Amino acid sequence: MSKRIDVTDLNVYYGDFLAVEGVTMAIEPRQVTALIGPSGCGKSTFLRTLNRMHEVIPGARVSGKALMDGVDLYGAGVDPVAVRRQVGMVFQRPNPFPTMSIADNVLAGVKLNNRRISKSDAASVVEQSLRGANLWNEVKDRLDRPGSSLSGGQQQRLCIARAIAVQPEVLLMDEPCSALDPISTLAIEDLINELKEQFTIVIVTHNMQQAARVSDRTAFFNIAGTGKPGKLIEIDDTGTIFSTPSVPATEDYISGRSG
Amino acid sequence: MSLATATPPVPTRPRSLGRGVQTSRRRLPRWAPWSILGSAILLSLAVLTLADATSVPSVLALAAVVYAGGITVTALVVEGPRWAKDRLATTVVIGAFLVALIPLVSLLWIVVARGLRLFSWDFLTTDMVGVFGSMTTGGVQHAIVGTLLITAAAAVISVPIGLLTAIYLVEYGRGPLARAITFLVDVMTGIPSIVAGLFAFALFTLFFGPAYRAGIMGAVALSLLMTPVVIRSVEEMLRLVPNELREASLALGVPKWLTILKVVLRTAVAGIVTGIMLAVARVIGETAPLLIAVGMMTKTNTNLFEGRMATLPVFAYNEYSKGGVGIDRAWAAALTLIVIVMLLNLIARFVSSKFAPKAAR
Numbered sequence: 083m084s085k086r087i088d089v090t091d092l093n094v095y096y097g098d099f100l101a102v103e104g105v106t107m108a109i110e111p112r113q114v115t116a117l118i119g120p121s122g123c124g125k126s127t128f129l130r131t132l133n134r135m136h137e138v139i140p141g142a143r144v145s146g147k148a149l150m151d152g153v154d155l156y157g158a159g160v161d162p163v164a165v166r167r168q169v170g171m172v173f174q175r176p177n178p179f180p181t182m183s184i185a186d187n188v189l190a191g192v193k194l195n196n197r198r199i200s201k202s203d204a205a206s207v208v209e210q211s212l213r214g215a216n217l218w219n220e221v222k223d224r225l226d227r228p229g230s231s232l233s234g235g236q237q238q239r240l241c242i243a244r245a246i247a248v249q250p251e252v253l254l255m256d257e258p259c260s261a262l263d264p265i266s267t268l269a270i271e272d273l274i275n276e277l278k279e280q281f282t283i284v285i286v287t288h289n290m291q292q293a294a295r296v297s298d299r300t301a302f303f304n305i306a307g308t309g310k311p312g313k314l315i316e317i318d319d320t321g322t323i324f325s326t327p328s329v330p331a332t333e334d335y336i337s338g339r340s341g
Numbered sequence: 342m343s344l345a346t347a348t349p350p351v352p353t354r355p356r357s358l359g360r361g362v363q364t365s366r367r368r369l370p371r372w373a374p375w376s377i378l379g380s381a382i383l384l385s386l387a388v389l390t391l392a393d394a395t396s397v398p399s400v401l402a403l404a405a406v407v408y409a410g411g412i413t414v415t416a417l418v419v420e421g422p423r424w425a426k427d428r429l430a431t432t433v434v435i436g437a438f439l440v441a442l443i444p445l446v447s448l449l450w451i452v453v454a455r456g457l458r459l460f461s462w463d464f465l466t467t468d469m470v471g472v473f474g475s476m477t478t479g480g481v482q483h484a485i486v487g488t489l490l491i492t493a494a495a496a497v498i499s500v501p502i503g504l505l506t507a508i509y510l511v512e513y514g515r516g517p518l519a520r521a522i523t524f525l526v527d528v529m530t531g532i533p534s535i536v537a538g539l540f541a542f543a544l545f546t547l548f549f550g551p552a553y554r555a556g557i558m559g560a561v562a563l564s565l566l567m568t569p570v571v572i573r574s575v576e577e578m579l580r581l582v583p584n585e586l587r588e589a590s591l592a593l594g595v596p597k598w599l600t601i602l603k604v605v606l607r608t609a610v611a612g613i614v615t616g617i618m619l620a621v622a623r624v625i626g627e628t629a630p631l632l633i634a635v636g637m638m639t640k641t642n643t644n645l646f647e648g649r650m651a652t653l654p655v656f657a658y659n660e661y662s663k664g665g666v667g668i669d670r671a672w673a674a675a676l677t678l679i680v681i682v683m684l685l686n687l688i689a690r691f692v693s694s695k696f697a698p699k700a701a702r
């Protein structure tokens with residue numbers, strides 16, 4: 083249950099504005115790839131192209147290729163809905179469905195798609211996903227309470243449970259901890275370490291220590307100035323990026339001299 | 342104000358924080374505003390008696406002015422300028438609230454008081470067959486049936502159109518088409534109801550000739566008035582649904598139409614129900630278009646597609662213009678209409694609270 087993604091010469095546009103230019107990188111299966119870089123350099127934009135969520139924004143489009151295990155994600159016959167079932171996403175702010183209970187939030191991928199599921203299957207999906215998100219013990223007694231009754235960190239783990247309940251191959255996370263306190267952040271980082279046994283994970287983070295702690299590979303994006311496109315500067319093993327990066331700009335950013 | 346009531350009426354010396362901020366000083370006791378109010382009323386009464394111009398409104402108006410001045414000056418002397426401003430603002434806000442209540446309460450009062458003269462179970466369950474001259478029998482059963490049927494038919498026409506238009510505008514509409522629709526909806530909101538009635542009449546005359554009268558004509562006229570209200574309120578409710586919920590659903594691999602159906606509409610349903618209720622309340626009392634298109638009838642007609650129908654507003658209008666006992670019937674019919682609107686509102690509230698997003702408690 084994990085696939086690799088090979089991105090080649092990817093440009094992302096918002097209307098006429100070129101937001102991200104010429105990204106070529108490989109995202110390895112069962113590894114955590116961290117995207118770092120200053121604000122506005124296109125990390126979120128690039129991340130959203132990996133499950134075609136950019137298409138939700140009017141005027142956004144891509145050129146280039148992204149192959150998931152050899153299949154072009156942007157191919158003519160490829161349904162974006164099918165892509166999103168294989169490439170799940172966790173957002174910056176926890177966004178459980180306010181009209182649903184905790185259990186229904188976990189089952190959202192099934193229920194919203196009108197798929198039938200037996201009661202026992204549903205219960206086991208809920209339990210497995212919540213266990214997978216390290217949330218089971220905290221909520222097992224109140225599965226029918228609204229998802230919004232949880233704390234911010236618990237809500238974010240609920241969103242992760244919701245994402246893994248549909249058994250995707252890849253999990254995208256856009257600054258999943260930036261709205262959370264340090265303890266909840268640690269809980270999510272531990273969780274990421276466990277999840278990478280099963281999933282390919284791409285995480286955007288502004289926190290260098292977090293990138294160093296959770297990721298196997300790190301990609302550094304940069305932007306020459308406002309109005310200019312963001313570019314991938316380099317991607318390498320996390321250890322290498324944080325000790326001996328090959329581009330000076332990376333070192334400047336990591337050591338806090340720019341960005 | 343809670344601070345004001347919590348502070349003891351004993352004069353205390355100004356205490357100060359480290360930075361020299363005064364935290365407390367002499368405050369008026371709790372009874373002070375009431376006694377000033379009492380004195381203001383007495384004073385106004387006395388002055389107006391001398392001037393021989395006593396009436397409830399004049400006394401109250403003068404007393405309000407005297408009270409506002411009195412409490413502000415007293416507070417200025419005892420409590421200082423900041424509290425004086427607070428007292429003045431409080432007085433003005435409460436005063437404005439009371440003034441706003443006057444028309445509401447007096448309207449309800451008059452309708453209930455005059456409506457109750459004839460209002461009874463019999464009134465609700467008989468029609469006007471065989472009622473002549475100054476007979477006090479007769480009732481509005483046929484008009485209730487007509488109003489409910491015609492309004493329901495109008496809602497059946499307007500709600501789907503309004504809902505789908507609002508969904509288009511919020512979830513799909515971009516560019517000139519969406520802007521044109523928004524503009525037309527704005528224009529439609531301003532259509533006078535008599536124009537809607539004439540339009541419906543002309544439309545049906547084209548197909549069925551000038552002698553045709555049916556409840557459906559009224560329903561079409563009402564739906565012209567109702568649709569823009571539905572569109573507007575549903576549109577507003579849909580825009581309140583956070584984009585993050587749409588994205589959360591789409592990112593789970595849920596197609597857009599299911600996302601709209603099961604996330605956006607589901608999240609907004611409480612507000613949508615309220616909005617539709619407001620639209621119904623807006624048209625249920627319309628008189629002019631129904632007068633033209635549906636006319637009047639003395640007995641119950643449940644066929645929307647054939648024949649005249651009685652409706653409560655037209656019934657009230659008709660009876661009122663007859664004079665005599667008809668005037669009492671008009672008031673009782675008005676009361677019936679208000680009761681119906683209130684019942685519909687209660688139902689809508691119940692439905693809304695059933696579907697509202699569960700609070701984080």
Ligand SMILES: Nc1ncnc2c1ncn2[C@@H]1O[C@H](COP(=O)(O)OP(=O)(O)O)[C@@H](O)[C@H]1O
Binds near residue numbers: 121125
């Ligand atoms: N919905 C959008 N419409 C137009 N431009 C956008 C949109 N989202 C982001 N951008 C632009 O794309 C660039 C990259 O933004 P983003 O991907 O959010 O950066 P990051 O996540 O690295 O902070 C920025 O210049 C931003 O202004």
Ligand SMILES: [Mg+2]
Binds near residue numbers: 125126127
């Ligand atoms: Mg971002």
